Every structure is written in structure tokens, then in C-alpha cells.
Amino acid sequence: MELNRYLPNHIFPLTNPHCKNLSIQHYHLPTQQPQFTAIQTSLTQNLANLLSTKIMERKNFLRSLLIGAASTPAILNACKKSSVIDDSVGVTTTPTGGSSTSSCVVAPTETEGPFPTKSPASYVRSDITDGRSGYKLTAKIVIGNSNNGCAALAGAIVDIWHCDAEGNYSEYGNTSMQSTNYQSVHFLRGRQTTDSNGLVTFTSIFPGWYSGRATHIHVHVYNAAGTSLKVTQIAFPEGSGSAVALVNGYSKGMSGYTYNKNDNVFSDDTTGIQIATVSGSTSAGFVLNIQLSVPA
Amino acid sequence: MTAKKIITLRYRKIIGINNNNAWDKLVFTDSYKEFKMQSQLYNQEKKYHTFGELIHFSPGAEKLHFLVGGAITNYLKQLGEVIPDITNNLGLHFLKFKHFRFELINSDLQDIEKHLVALNFYSEDLYFLEQIGPYLLTSKVDAAPLKEGEEEFTDLFIIPPYLTIHSIK
Numbered sequence: 001m002e003l004n005r006y007l008p009n010h011i012f013p014l015t016n017p018h019c020k021n022l023s024i025q026h027y028h029l030p031t032q033q034p035q036f037t038a039i040q041t042s043l044t045q046n047l048a049n050l051l052s053t054k055i056m057e058r059k060n061f062l063r064s065l066l067i068g069a070a071s072t073p074a075i076l077n078a079c080k081k082s083s084v085i086d087d088s089v090g091v092t093t094t095p096t097g098g099s100s101t102s103s104c105v106v107a108p109t110e111t112e113g114p115f116p117t118k119s120p121a122s123y124v125r126s127d128i129t130d131g132r133s134g135y136k137l138t139a140k141i142v143i144g145n146s147n148n149g150c151a152a153l154a155g156a157i158v159d160i161w162h163c164d165a166e167g168n169y170s171e172y173g174n175t176s177m178q179s180t181n182y183q184s185v186h187f188l189r190g191r192q193t194t195d196s197n198g199l200v201t202f203t204s205i206f207p208g209w210y211s212g213r214a215t216h217i218h219v220h221v222y223n224a225a226g227t228s229l230k231v232t233q234i235a236f237p238e239g240s241g242s243a244v245a246l247v248n249g250y251s252k253g254m255s256g257y258t259y260n261k262n263d264n265v266f267s268d269d270t271t272g273i274q275i276a277t278v279s280g281s282t283s284a285g286f287v288l289n290i291q292l293s294v295p296a
Numbered sequence: 297m298t299a300k301k302i303i304t305l306r307y308r309k310i311i312g313i314n315n316n317n318a319w320d321k322l323v324f325t326d327s328y329k330e331f332k333m334q335s336q337l338y339n340q341e342k343k344y345h346t347f348g349e350l351i352h353f354s355p356g357a358e359k360l361h362f363l364v365g366g367a368i369t370n371y372l373k374q375l376g377e378v379i380p381d382i383t384n385n386l387g388l389h390f391l392k393f394k395h396f397r398f399e400l401i402n403s404d405l406q407d408i409e410k411h412l413v414a415l416n417f418y419s420e421d422l423y424f425l426e427q428i429g430p431y432l433l434t435s436k437v438d439a440a441p442l443k444e445g446e447e448e449f450t451d452l453f454i455i456p457p458y459l460t461i462h463s464i465k
Binding site: 104105106107108109110114115116117118119120121122123157170171179180181182185186189220222226227228231 | 318319322326329330332333336337340359362363365366367368369370371372373374375376381383384385386387388389394395396397416418453454456
């Protein structure tokens, strides 16, 4: 057993907010190494002490009700009063400002502040590198309106996202119960609004690759109101001298790489409209250009 | 001196339509707007309107917790690493955080009142010193160890609903 590992715990009130009957049926101490057992013993002992006090209080309370011939509705009403949960939305209904808790705690007593200001989503930035290492890539994407002769579409919102040099996306490890440092959690994801030429520019790193897919960048185009216009992906040119060949899969190499013709997203793109123009070198960085037309 | 236990606390701050303070309202409105945008990726046929339906029927929609969270991390920065709402017995905010997890609880593309989110704040390490009645007594885990006879500054507080001891070592 690794003693330095965090052990998850649960702490809970003895009076269930929903007033369902709650009791200790049994408890036992786990049979682990001595140090670990010591931790558990003292915690469990604290809890047990607390429980025994509360249980006695509750017993006395119930006994007094029986002696006083209190009716069942009285108990139910007492339950209702102690409830802190509004079942309809699951939020506390205490009418106090500041804290969303309702137990008897000291209210915040401090100088006012900080003062919140309206802030854009963390995605809104041109440089989406967030400290990820790799060869620099400048992506210039022009959005055209396919309902208007592919004329430049100004004011469209463009989201892009792609994997890092090792082939990992920022969302990996974030779908479970894990917590993350909020400073860098959404790496290699960005959002820009097209200018009068329909252009957005992102600074990033050349994407790595992962099993089953050719190198690609995801794109989601919205109109200015945030309504989805197109979800698509950008493919990369291949072959001798191409950026894909120069980057050579970073430390992974190209063994097992899926090329565009075998990629389940790009294989039907026989005319290559999803393939960007990419120039540059590993030392100077790469520049990607593509025009995407969406129905606006 | 015996080895002190180190704990972290987790505060699950629930934000819904009825939260009144300015920060909560910004988180509420911006996360709803982001949900409306990002959910379209998992709803291209526009068949669903609640988060519950998307999670249940649309593969990959659980990523929306992470994706929508990107709309509010700039508000976390405005907190200056201080966990909101939770105070010690002096009425002072005393918990610091660097880690968080954003959760969509419920939402509805047709009804903003159904939008309900949780921000999970995970505190930095604390020494758990004692339990005194309903109070916990903790101290901050500092880089510099105490010298002989030196005082250790402590915080005394009650664990209210939505705050828990998240981990112990």
C-alpha cells in the first residue's frame, strides 16, 4: 500500500436532509498495514463518538415525542423545516446572500471584493499553445459563405481544437472525477471571430497523431449568434517534403500512421477540398492556409 | 511530534437561476451560453433539448462538462485562488485552491431556468490538527517547517453542506 497516496473520504450529516431513516448498521475496520489502520481508526473513532452523541440525542427526542403523544405529522413537519434541499432544482433555498450553505456558520465578514468583470470564454485567444511543446504552426482559416458565392463571411465564430505532439487532447482525463489546474486545462483549443476578409488566425503547434487517424484539426463554425453552421476537419498534405513528412510524427515516428486515403473521415474527400496548403520547416515553423465554405 | 495528517477539502458550489451575487450570475449566464453553443456538436439533428437527453442518447456528450467549463475559467482567475463562500469562525475566507472541476448538473436549450451547474473547488493541503466539538482545527501546510517553540497559526471552522474532506494522507 502506498502511504502517500490520497485516500478518498466521505463526510455526511447524521440528519439526512430528506429525513429518511439513517442508522449505522455496522462498521468494521479495514485490515491494512498498521500506519494506515491508525489513520482509519482515529477517524472512525471521531465519527463514532460523534454518532453516539447524536444517536442518544435522537433517541431521547423520539422518546419525548412518544411520551408526549406527539402525532406523526408533527415529526414530518419538523423534517420539512430541517430540509436544506429544494427537490425541484436541488439547490439550497436559504435566503442569505453570499453563501449557498445553510448550516450555522459565521457569514463572510470581510472587505467587499473581488469585483467580477464580464470575461470571454478561455477559448477566445489567438495563441492556443498553452506551453505544449512542438513545431510552431500558424493556422490561417478563411470562412466563406456557400450561400453567397463563397464570399468572405465576417463575424463568424470559429472554434478549432487538435491533439498535442503525443496525440493527446486536452479533454483526456477530464471526463471522470479528476480535478485539474484551471490555468492550462483547455490547451490546444481556441476561438476567434472572422474579420471582414473572413479570416481567423491561430498560433499553435503542429499536431501529433494517434492510432486510426491522419493528422487533422477539428473546426466548428458558428454564426455571430452562436448557431452552428458547420462541423468539419482540416486534413494535411502528404508525401515527400510535406510538413507531415518533415515533422515525422515527432518522437513516435510514422510506423502505424493512417494516411488520408485510409482515414475514415478524409477517405471520401477525393477532390481534396479538406486538405490545407501547408508550407514552412521545422526550424521556421509551418503556416497552414485553407478556405472553408459554410452555409450562412 | 507525531506525523500530522494532511487533508484537502472540496467545496461543491451550486449555481442556478436563483443565485444573486454578481460572480455567480456571470458564471451562470456564460456557462449557459457556452452549453447552447457546444451542445450543437452532439445534437446535429437537433433531436434533444436537455442535457440529460444528450448524456443519455448522444455518444461523447459527457465531454460537455469539460467543454462548457472553458467558458468560466476566466472567472476562476478573478477569485485570486480563494475558495468562495467558505469562511472560518472569524468570518474570513481562508481556503486556497488551484484545482477545480466544472460540472453541468442539468440544462435545457429551451429553458434557462433549468440550467444548474456545480463548481468543485479542491483546497490546497491542510494539516488536520483536531476536531473540537463540531469544529475542525487545521493549519496551512507551509514549505518552511516550524522551528522549536514556534507558533503554528490555525483555522477553526464548521463543515457546512456542500463542503467535504476530499482526501487524506
